[in-house]
Amino acid sequence: MNKTPVTRYNNIAISLHWLMAFLIVGMLVVGKVMVSLDDNSTLRFTLTQWHKTFGVLILLLSVCRLLWRVTHRAPSHPDNAPAWEHFAANASHILLYALLFIAPITGWMLVSVSPLNIDTYLFNVIPWPHLPWLTEIVDKTSAEARFAQFHEIATGALIALLLLHVAAALKHHLINKDTVLTRMMPTRDARTGQTMLGMAFSIALGCIVAVIGYATLKPSAPDMQAGNSAVRAIATVMGEATTISFSDSSVTASLNPDSAQSSQLSAIVNTSSATSDNMQVQGSLPDADWFNVAAHPQATFEATQIDSNAENVFNIAGILTIKGIDHPQEFELKIIDENGQKMATGEFIVDRAAYQLGLDSQPTGDYVDINVTIAFEFTITQ
Numbered sequence: 001m002n003k004t005p006v007t008r009y010n011n012i013a014i015s016l017h018w019l020m021a022f023l024i025v026g027m028l029v030v031g032k033v034m035v036s037l038d039d040n041s042t043l044r045f046t047l048t049q050w051h052k053t054f055g056v057l058i059l060l061l062s063v064c065r066l067l068w069r070v071t072h073r074a075p076s077h078p079d080n081a082p083a084w085e086h087f088a089a090n091a092s093h094i095l096l097y098a099l100l101f102i103a104p105i106t107g108w109m110l111v112s113v114s115p116l117n118i119d120t121y122l123f124n125v126i127p128w129p130h131l132p133w134l135t136e137i138v139d140k141t142s143a144e145a146r147f148a149q150f151h152e153i154a155t156g157a158l159i160a161l162l163l164l165h166v167a168a169a170l171k172h173h174l175i176n177k178d179t180v181l182t183r184m185m186p187t188r189d190a191r192t193g194q195t196m197l198g199m200a201f202s203i204a205l206g207c208i209v210a211v212i213g214y215a216t217l218k219p220s221a222p223d224m225q226a227g228n229s230a231v232r233a234i235a236t237v238m239g240e241a242t243t244i245s246f247s248d249s250s251v252t253a254s255l256n257p258d259s260a261q262s263s264q265l266s267a268i269v270n271t272s273s274a275t276s277d278n279m280q281v282q283g284s285l286p287d288a289d290w291f292n293v294a295a296h297p298q299a300t301f302e303a304t305q306i307d308s309n310a311e312n313v314f315n316i317a318g319i320l321t322i323k324g325i326d327h328p329q330e331f332e333l334k335i336i337d338e339n340g341q342k343m344a345t346g347e348f349i350v351d352r353a354a355y356q357l358g359l360d361s362q363p364t365g366d367y368v369d370i371n372v373t374i375a376f377e378f379t380i381t382q
């Protein structure tokens, strides 16, 4: 083995050290910002997808870096430093190496068990698998919480060790005035210049490929079409929640999270199909004072604006027509998974007085509350 003392890190080690330092600090900041955002926010979703991409990139770079380390000698700690410092430097470097693997792997474990089961696409293009043996876990919610905690502890340890690492590097440079910091710094010689330029070029190229890939290859979400629907009105009659079910309703919808604005939704409810466990209520519903079924056999909803700022949630605004009376109505529509079947659900409150429902027989809310909840659900086909 070549016994010439190594005085500097070589260009590959320096390039990897600073590229990874830059990426990891970014990841720590993005990670903390991400978890401080609302669970349903689109920004949190987008940041998490990029966090996963760069996290996996760090894991791959860590493998390269470990390979470099086991095949090369690193400069030794200054001879005149006390023994405890030799030990602390070695121990902290070993721990940093360990965390370069533990931090991303705990993140990977966390997304592999997530009950949301969101696939990972590096740069939105290259599929990255979940850890296979973890996807078998039955209680995913508690496993996710556990791994999220491991990830938080690992990245917390990384932050603490990094602070110590930077303090030590600065102490060597400013107080001991030795070469510990400068030997990890790029020099101005031509070869280092070329390495750095090469790296900057590769990163820029990687970003361009990622952006082009994102724009062209990102699988766009298919339209979701409405299937069978169910509509209920829940009225409070003498203090008791009384459900009125409409057995005949139809929903026409085309919902697309990628272009919510071009989504459509309309619904028709046949008012004569209303039934209730409360026979008195059921008996009076077709009357002129209530739905006036003879003159207005249908109640309708027509969406005028659809937005989506969270995954699987659409904000719908439109016109609700009951008894021929139009009023604007807004509500949140959520896409949920029920035993493998996608369903859209939502509810909103209407003011029955605004639609002249029961104003002759129940003009006040004493017996039948003025606010009535309308709840709906329909199956989704893609």
Ligand code: HEM
Pocket (backbone or CB within 6 Å): 024, 027, 028, 029, 030, 031, 032, 034, 035, 048, 051, 052, 053, 054, 055, 056, 058, 059, 100, 103, 104, 105, 106, 107, 108, 110, 111, 120, 148, 151, 152, 155, 158
């Ligand atoms: C060195 C690489 C990584 C660093 C430094 C890092 C850092 C962080 C940090 C600081 C947080 C916030 C933790 C908290 O305070 O709760 C976080 C959260 C998260 N990380 Fe990472 N991460 C890395 C790699 C990964 C990888 C590879 C994945 C997945 C493939 C991942 C997935 C996640 C997810 C899903 C969360 C959100 C957890 C939650 O909602 O509670 N991370 N990360």
Ligand code: HEM
Pocket (backbone or CB within 6 Å): 017, 020, 021, 022, 024, 025, 069, 074, 075, 077, 089, 093, 096, 097, 100, 162, 165, 166, 169, 170, 180, 181, 182, 183, 184
């Ligand atoms: C997350 C960011 C960082 C990580 C994970 C990290 C990790 C490491 C590791 C594992 C080594 C040992 C290299 C080896 O022997 O193979 C090292 C060396 C070094 N790092 Fe960092 N580092 C980070 C950020 C920084 C920063 C911000 C500074 C600047 C103040 C710095 C200064 C140094 C110096 C001067 C050395 C050489 C130490 C010596 O020669 O004994 N590092 N770093």
